[in-house]
Amino acid sequence: MSGAIWAIGEVAGGAPTRLTRELATLARALGDAAGRPAASVLVGPEALAAAPALAEHGPDVIAVQVDASDRPIAAVIAEHVATLVREREPAYLLLGFTDDGRDVAGILQALLEWGVLANSSGVGWAGTGPLAEMSVFGGRLLTRSQFSEDRGLVIVRPSAVAAETAPAPGRVEQVEVAPAADLPAVRIVDRITEASEVVSIEEATTIVAGGRGVGGPEGFGIVEELADVLGGAVGATRAVVDAGWIGYAHQIGQTGKSVKPQLYLAAGISGAIQHKVGMQTSGTIVAINRDPDAPIAEFADLMVVGDLFEILPRLSAAVRARRG
Numbered sequence: 364m365s366g367a368i369w370a371i372g373e374v375a376g377g378a379p380t381r382l383t384r385e386l387a388t389l390a391r392a393l394g395d396a397a398g399r400p401a402a403s404v405l406v407g408p409e410a411l412a413a414a415p416a417l418a419e420h421g422p423d424v425i426a427v428q429v430d431a432s433d434r435p436i437a438a439v440i441a442e443h444v445a446t447l448v449r450e451r452e453p454a455y456l457l458l459g460f461t462d463d464g465r466d467v468a469g470i471l472q473a474l475l476e477w478g479v480l481a482n483s484s485g486v487g488w489a490g491t492g493p494l495a496e497m498s499v500f501g502g503r504l505l506t507r508s509q510f511s512e513d514r515g516l517v518i519v520r521p522s523a524v525a526a527e528t529a530p531a532p533g534r535v536e537q538v539e540v541a542p543a544a545d546l547p548a549v550r551i552v553d554r555i556t557e558a559s560e561v562v563s564i565e566e567a568t569t570i571v572a573g574g575r576g577v578g579g580p581e582g583f584g585i586v587e588e589l590a591d592v593l594g595g596a597v598g599a600t601r602a603v604v605d606a607g608w609i610g611y612a613h614q615i616g617q618t619g620k621s622v623k624p625q626l627y628l629a630a631g632i633s634g635a636i637q638h639k640v641g642m643q644t645s646g647t648i649v650a651i652n653r654d655p656d657a658p659i660a661e662f663a664d665l666m667v668v669g670d671l672f673e674i675l676p677r678l679s680a681a682v683r684a685r686r687g
């Protein structure tokens with residue numbers, strides 16, 4: 364396994380997250396390109412339950428089944444992965460651009476003293492190491508970076524690759540490892556789930572997103588209604604999150620989430636580059652905007668020019684009528 368490329372995964376509801384399946388696919392592709400072994404690693408109380416589904420993407424899965432009920436999962440993952448890294452000496456770890464993934468990367472960086480390439484929107488292989496593409500300066504510049512040593516951590520944004528199953532699934536190996544370090548004793552005292560996060564925007568196949576054009580927090584009512592009838596999730600721009608109209612969990616873009624639904628319906632969103640980088644790989648982009656020259660017209664598949672307060676309720680009613 365020495366020199367291997369590992370995908371460090373996350374589990375939600377007993378299954379690998381979409382980003383975790385993307386990372387496993389990426390690890391396999393990089394392993395193939397580099398002629399190096401690849402593996403996925405799952406750590407936590409649902410590691411074993413989620414491992415077979417992850418193995419379908421190719422690399423073998425190393426599953427560390429541990430309790431994490433009263434500790435932040437990122438700390439639990441990092442301290443076990445650090446031990447595994449010392450034992451098996453992989454060269455590169457891929458982590459997801461999520462709250463937990465970034466925490467895991469931070470802890471591993473401190474424990475292993477490895478470098479980090481953060482915020483990668485694409486990862487290829489060049490020479491002897493990964494080549495990470497990152498967008499900087501508000502999306503105005505795309506950089507390509509490599510590690511100066513033959514090891515490192517790469518934080519990968521969602522949708523950098525599409526999750527694909529492999530011709531033959533990998534094996535699942537259950538291992539027991541001791542945590543690498545006694546991390547500061549942060550204990551979880553309470554868990555609060557935001558009701559609005561019931562349909563996660565990262566997993567949604569349909570997203571109805573609202574921008575400043577919705578006019579205020581109450582304007583999100585018609586956005587939520589349409590998302591609801593379409594069975595989708597609600598997205599938002601940073602402008603409206605900063606204004607406090609909706610929670611950060613909904614923010615899409617450079618400083619929010621990256622999404623790749625089949626349908627992205629943008630209502631009252633101008634299409635700034637920092638928003639575009641988080642949703643441009645969506646299947647079909649439909650924009651509703653009263654300004655025909657809004658920047659989003661340049662990359663939307665369909666531009667509906669008009670007032671969203673007229674169009675959204677009529678769309679919701681039409682979808683409902685069609686469903687009977």
Ligand SMILES: Cc1cc2nc3c(=O)[nH]c(=O)nc-3n(C[C@H](O)[C@H](O)[C@H](O)COP(=O)(O)OP(=O)(O)OC[C@H]3O[C@@H](n4cnc5c(N)ncnc54)[C@H](O)[C@@H]3O)c2cc1C
Binds near residue numbers: 620669671
């Ligand atoms: C470092 C940095 C990071 C950033 N990160 C992000 C990020 O992650 N995500 C993000 O979204 N932004 C981000 N931004 C902000 C970004 O630059 C834009 O300011 C923001 O996306 C604009 O949001 P908006 O489209 O909602 O608002 P606006 O640009 O104000 O657009 C509102 C649109 O609504 C239309 N409109 C108004 N009324 C109606 C109506 N009744 N019917 C139909 N259309 C209507 C207008 O024509 C307009 O096009 C970032 C900026 C910086 C500098």
